[in-house]
Amino acid sequence: MSFPRESSKSIDDIENLLRAFYRHEMPASWPTPELTSPPPVQIVSGRPLRRSRAALAASLLILMAGPIFLSGKFMGYTPQNDDRESGRFEATGPKSRFQRQDLTPKPDWTGPPKPFRVNGDIKDKQ
């Protein structure tokens, strides 16, 4: 048995060999898909969407109605002197370590420019 060229016999031989080879290679029992559960569809219910829309509408309503309501509350109000007095603010508590510090750079020297010497002579900086 030989396959030197594509003669009909050699074709038959190699074809038989390949068929037998692949028959042996293929799975004896082909698995069947077990899809008992439905595909994992992400069910989008309308409820959360409705809820978020309602929350958004309520927020907008409060935002718009709030200033109107508050401005109506203080119609006809005139500030008194006592109000200004009582509005004074004094920090009475102990100093906290988180107290705000003045971080603006301070000049090292604030007096008039000092003279300096060049080769023994005193010269002004200007």
Place this chain on the structure above:
Amino acid sequence: MDSHPPRKLRHAEFEALYRRHSREVWAIAYARYLNADVALDVAQEAFLRLWKHYGDGGEIVNPRAWLFRVARNLVEDHAKSAFHRNGTHPPELMNAVRAPSELPLDGLERREVSVQVKQELAELSERDREILTLRYALEYSPNDIAAILETTVTAVHMRLSRARQRLAERLLARGVAHYP
């Protein structure tokens, strides 16, 4: 508004696709790696991904081409990971033993021939192996193969003839004349 088909229809469509194309996907995967078990795993995984894709509401115009692409990618990934595990030689070329239950003495010769055939198939191009697998594992006609692989019938005939001749010469040189 839900424009997806009902799930029952999806299920039926999926099962039809599985019946029609699962062996083809196996053949494509097998042609790449020459490992029947890996090919079966890859085919299963490809269909599982198709199922998930349907579950996510995805639409596929050409499921067969989609499955082949996924299978080829999966086998490629497997080949890369197998390289890290085993080096340059796939394990089935080093050792043809597939399972302890398949080790009767009368099967040893067949296994030996299997290894030799696989070694020669591995020398062919992947496209040639795909054509041979579709032709001799699934008994597809050259016309069907050309349609699946999106090539011409003439090219399939030419590749088949060349691959057969090459295999015949090499197997004869190894003393392999028939499959036991």
